[in-house]
Structures are given as structure tokens and as C-alpha cells.
Amino acid sequence: xxxxxxxxxxxxxxxxxxxxxxxxxxxxxxxxxxxxxxxxxxxxxxxxxxxxxxxxxxxxxxxxxxxxxxxxxxxxxxxxxxxxxxxxxxxxxxxxxxxxxxxxxxxxxxxxxxxxxxxxxxxxxxxxxxxxxxxxxxxxxxxxxxxxxxxxxxxxxxxxxxxxxxxxxxxxxxxxxxxxxxxxxxxxxxxxxxxxxxxxxxxxxxxxxxxxxxxxxxxxxxxxxxxxxxxxx
Numbered sequence: 001x002x003x004x005x006x007x008x009x010x011x012x013x014x015x016x017x018x019x020x021x022x023x024x025x026x027x028x029x030x031x032x033x034x035x036x037x038x039x040x041x042x043x044x045x046x047x048x049x050x051x052x053x054x055x056x057x058x059x060x061x062x063x064x065x066x067x068x069x070x071x072x073x074x075x076x077x078x079x080x081x082x083x084x085x086x087x088x089x090x091x092x093x094x095x096x097x098x099x100x101x102x103x104x105x106x107x108x109x110x111x112x113x114x115x116x117x118x119x120x121x122x123x124x125x126x127x128x129x130x131x132x133x134x135x136x137x138x139x140x141x142x143x144x145x146x147x148x149x150x151x152x153x154x155x156x157x158x159x160x161x162x163x164x165x166x167x168x169x170x171x172x173x174x175x176x177x178x179x180x181x182x183x184x185x186x187x188x189x190x191x192x193x194x195x196x197x198x199x200x201x202x203x204x205x206x207x208x209x210x211x212x213x214x215x216x217x218x219x220x221x222x223x224x225x226x227x228x229x230x231x232x233x
Contacts, residue, residue: 024134025196026075026127030059030067031162031187033144033178034083036226037233044232046215050183051087060094060132060137064209067186069138075136076100078123080116081143088141097165117160120146124165129194135193144178147187151177155180171200179221 032054035047043051057064061073069075077092079085080102092099102119120142127138140162145152148163153176159165166189168174184206189198207217218224226232 006029015182016072021141024129024131025191026189027135028136028137029127029166029189029198030137030139031147031189032087032139032141032185033142033147033183034087036183036224037083038231039233040227042088043083046230046232047083047087047183049212049215050206051090053208053215054087054206055090055094057208058206058214059088059091067188072137074139075133076127077135077139077141078102078127079141080119080123080146083122084141084143086220088139090141116143116146117156120134121159121165124159124162128166144180144182148175149177152155167197168177168200170197173201173202175203175220181218181224182220183224184217185220 002133008149035043037047038044042075054060055063059074060066060219073095074097077088077095077097077099078134079088079099085099085101088099102123127133129141142162146161148161148168152160153164153169156164163169163174168189170189171189185203186206187203188201190201191198205217205219206215208215214227216224
């Protein structure tokens with residue numbers, strides 16, 4: 001009996017002294033869409049300008065309107081398709097980072113859709129659980145339907161969009177879908193330790209100064225004012 005009591009006491013002591021680690025979630029995730037397309041593999045001229053403008057004015061080292069406070073920098077940069085990689089590469093290069101690709105073919109059809117669903121799930125799991133990103137900032141450059149899309153989410157209640165998988169569907173004032181016409185916004189998610197549901201900032205518009213002031217900056221849900229003769233798809 002004495003031994004049993006001692007064992008029970010030891011178990012109680014250990015249980016009381018054990019610390020359960022908090023989820024290894026980041027402090028912030030910055031989500032954006034790829035730039036405008038020329039075809040299924042490359043950006044058009046405006047998309048290429050947007051990629052450079054993002055690095056120079058919002059996301060890159062020394063950006064003039066940086067989304068990073070002094071001393072902050074991205075711990076990692078994720079992308080999923082060729083367009084997203086091309087869009088965020090100038091930013092990654094400015095920080096000396098390599099884009100982490102969650103590669104999914106961009107050639108249409110069910111195979112592509114399945115790959116995008118699977119890779120979006122994997123990326124979301126990684127960003128929320130990998131201790132390398134705990135308390136840090138991660139940029140995710142993504143395909144817009146797999147950022148947020150009401151129809152896709154209804155078809156995949158288990159999760160196929162970042163909105164579902166990053167718990168944005170439980171946050172306040174988050175749009176149900178990302179409009180086809182918008183390439184020019186950031187979604188910023190701030191996570192508080194101990195809470196899996198982020199605080200969502202209203203979509204933040206990309207508004208570029210010269211020499212990138214001709215890159216379109218349309219309102220949320222409004223048509224994009226592309227110039228005549230553009231090579232954009």
C-alpha cells in the first residue's frame with residue numbers, strides 16, 4: 001500500500017509540474033495573391049511590375065512602405081504555383097531567403113484542383129505547427145480561389161482554402177471569397193498565444209508610388225482597370 005501511494009504521489013507531482021507546450025503558431029501571416037498572368041506559367045508585364053513593386057514598397061528589405069516594423073523580417077515565404085513563386089521571388093531575394101514551394105501544377109483539370117487542395121492543407125498545417133515559425137512572421141503568396149472561395153469551401157468542409165485552414169472562418173469580418181478581379185490586396189492575420197483564431201485586419205490595398213504608380217489598384221470587388229494593349233490574360 002505504501003509503495004502504491006508513493007507511485008500515485010509521484011505521478012501527481014509529475015503531472016502538476018509538467019508544462020504542455022503551446023501550439024507553435026506564428027505571430028503573423030501575410031497573405032497575398034499572385035500578380036496578373038500572361039499565360040498558365042508566367043506573369044504578364046503588369047504582373048512582373050507588381051512583383052517588383054511589392055518588394056520595393058511593401059514586403060522586401062528596406063521597402064518604402066514596409067509591412068514590417070523596424071527589426072522585423074519574414075521567417076519564411078511560402079508559394080504554391082509558378083505565378084505565386086514569380087510574384088514573391090523579388091521579395092525573397094531581398095531578404096536572402098529561398099521561396100518554399102508547395103508545388104501544384106497550374107494546367108487545369110481535376111488533377112490540378114486536387115493538388116491545390118492537398119498542398120494548401122499541407123502549407124497551412126506547416127505554418128501553424130512548425131516550431132521554426134513560432135512567434136514569427138510568414139508570407140504566403142497563393143492562388144486566390146484557395147485563399148477564400150465560398151463554393152470551394154462548401155464542397156470541401158474538411159478544408160481546401162486558407163480561410164478555413166488558418167481558422168479565418170471563425171474570425172470577424174473576413175470575406176467569404178477573394179474576387180477574381182483583385183490582385184492588389186493583403187490579408188494580415190495576427191495570432192495571440194493560446195488562441196488558434198487570428199485577428200483579421202480588413203483587406204489592405206496595395207497602392208504603389210512611382211515608378212510603379214501605373215500598376216492597377218482597384219477597390220475590393222471592383223473591376224481591374226487594365227491598360228489597352230496589355231499582354232495580361
